[in-house]
Amino acid sequence: MDGNFLTDAVRIDERDLSRLMPMHLWVSASGHIRSVGPTLAKLHGSGLVGRRFLEVFAVKKPRCAQSIRDLSTMLGQRLHICLRNTPATRWRGLAVQLQDDQGVLVNLSFGIGAAEAVRKHGLTNGDFAPTDLTVELLYLTEVKAAVMAELAALNRRLRDARREAEERALTDALTGLANRRALDLALEAAIASTARGRHPFALLHVDLDLFKAVNDTLGHAAGDHVLVHVAQVLKSVTRKYDVVARVGGDEFVLLLPDTVEEARIGHIAARIIEELERPLDYNGQTCRISGSIGVTLSVFYDRPDADRMLSDADAALYASKRAGRGRYTVHSLGTDPEDDRPDSGLVADWLAGQSGC
Amino acid sequence: MHGLVNRSLQCFLRDTYGLDLWTEVAGDTGVGEQGFEAMLDYDDGLTEAVLNAAALRLSKPRDALLEDLGIYLVGWEPLRRLLRFGGVDFVDFLQSLDELPDRVRLAVPDLETPELTLLRAGDDRFRLVCKAERPGFGNVFAGILRGMADDYGALALIDAQDAGGADETITIELLQASFARGRDFDLARPQGA
Numbered sequence: 001m002d003g004n005f006l007t008d009a010v011r012i013d014e015r016d017l018s019r020l021m022p023m024h025l026w027v028s029a030s031g032h033i034r035s036v037g038p039t040l041a042k043l044h045g046s047g048l049v050g051r052r053f054l055e056v057f058a059v060k061k062p063r064c065a066q067s068i069r070d071l072s073t074m075l076g077q078r079l080h081i082c083l084r085n086t087p088a089t090r091w092r093g094l095a096v097q098l099q100d101d102q103g104v105l106v107n108l109s110f111g112i113g114a115a116e117a118v119r120k121h122g123l124t125n126g127d128f129a130p131t132d133l134t135v136e137l138l139y140l141t142e143v144k145a146a147v148m149a150e151l152a153a154l155n156r157r158l159r160d161a162r163r164e165a166e167e168r169a170l171t172d173a174l175t176g177l178a179n180r181r182a183l184d185l186a187l188e189a190a191i192a193s194t195a196r197g198r199h200p201f202a203l204l205h206v207d208l209d210l211f212k213a214v215n216d217t218l219g220h221a222a223g224d225h226v227l228v229h230v231a232q233v234l235k236s237v238t239r240k241y242d243v244v245a246r247v248g249g250d251e252f253v254l255l256l257p258d259t260v261e262e263a264r265i266g267h268i269a270a271r272i273i274e275e276l277e278r279p280l281d282y283n284g285q286t287c288r289i290s291g292s293i294g295v296t297l298s299v300f301y302d303r304p305d306a307d308r309m310l311s312d313a314d315a316a317l318y319a320s321k322r323a324g325r326g327r328y329t330v331h332s333l334g335t336d337p338e339d340d341r342p343d344s345g346l347v348a349d350w351l352a353g354q355s356g357c
Numbered sequence: 358m359h360g361l362v363n364r365s366l367q368c369f370l371r372d373t374y375g376l377d378l379w380t381e382v383a384g385d386t387g388v389g390e391q392g393f394e395a396m397l398d399y400d401d402g403l404t405e406a407v408l409n410a411a412a413l414r415l416s417k418p419r420d421a422l423l424e425d426l427g428i429y430l431v432g433w434e435p436l437r438r439l440l441r442f443g444g445v446d447f448v449d450f451l452q453s454l455d456e457l458p459d460r461v462r463l464a465v466p467d468l469e470t471p472e473l474t475l476l477r478a479g480d481d482r483f484r485l486v487c488k489a490e491r492p493g494f495g496n497v498f499a500g501i502l503r504g505m506a507d508d509y510g511a512l513a514l515i516d517a518q519d520a521g522g523a524d525e526t527i528t529i530e531l532l533q534a535s536f537a538r539g540r541d542f543d544l545a546r547p548q549g550a
Binding site: 124126140142143144 | 394397435438439442444460463464465544545546
């Protein structure tokens, strides 16, 4: 060391400069490229040295550089630079003045577009200075994609699981009663039990009368209010081990084990209708509904079948409707249920004079 | 323990020893046949239970099972790629292990990883000290190092004999840095992959 370490300018071998900055350009005071870092040379191919810097590269920001003199006004600032013949390749750059009128040193980096450039030019770890975090950026991009894909897959699985759970659920969300699926399971179990000679049962199909009028005139909220009330009524007239299910908008099915005496069933059905017909208050408005009921009994069949029983209870229900609503009908094998079965008949006349809510 | 750890264990058992083994282990431990979700968290005890149940059913020492898990993990392309980002050759990769926990946290902030310290024990000898709250990570890392030495095409002796304590130590002796042609690694992920 023969110089003065306090005043001497830094001198560096060009190869070392390339290691430090594999994407640098040395531009002479005349505006010609004197040397190029190896990674930049790899991107562009040969033939950069000797050409005018601004013929090959365009400096876009902070201002367009028309001449090398323009560039010298942007020293130390963040430059946006691209290749003139492929403007899609965008770099960030920094230009600094060299001493002794040696021109300008421009260092480039990929910025956000690194992944694309790496893919396009087949760059490797060795094309970046060890201090450069571009490779970490690629790592992050890749790992983020992997984690996001995993999270997306998890969300899909959770969504499917929720759907499945909803399908498997046995409860009607609005009323808390059993739903159709729960009824099917209970009915299968009841039938299996009767097949072993135990626990004959009654199946009651209840359909609300005038419910549509409540919905149409007072809105769905009032309708929901009525349905919740109906659920309470049905629960209150049945026992703990009876199954009360909501199987449609305003349709309910009751499964009553060990209840096959028609007198008792008649009593229950009449009570249900009586309770349903009590006027119900909703925000100061009075809702009036009734119900029609169709009944069938497991003892009617040699081999009870779920679909058959539901269909027979439904037929009996429509017999009640045809007979004027607000009544119940017990299905009768081989005959038209309307003809020879008693019905409640208590409310039909009253209903005829009502217009709902 | 993070779901990623549990899920890795599940996939390793299923892919290496078959679905039947996994079903049995899942039954033993009450995990359920669907198993673990990679992005959810699970009780630590469950991971231990799965590991112990598998070791018992396979009549295989727990240490050996964990080491095989490490080798299996390197065979999983996305993870192999992420590990390969660590260095250009096997020694460079070893040197990068100190920052692996930080790298992992960049990816999955709540994934617990052991603290790793690489010590030089000679020209071609290293010791990797693995400090974790639970024992076993040392064995897994021994497996990972074996897998990665293969991946880089390096010939190395990797020994996790000291594993088992709070600080588990793995010794690495590099016999030949370029023994075979390593597997390819492009910085840019193949498009569509």
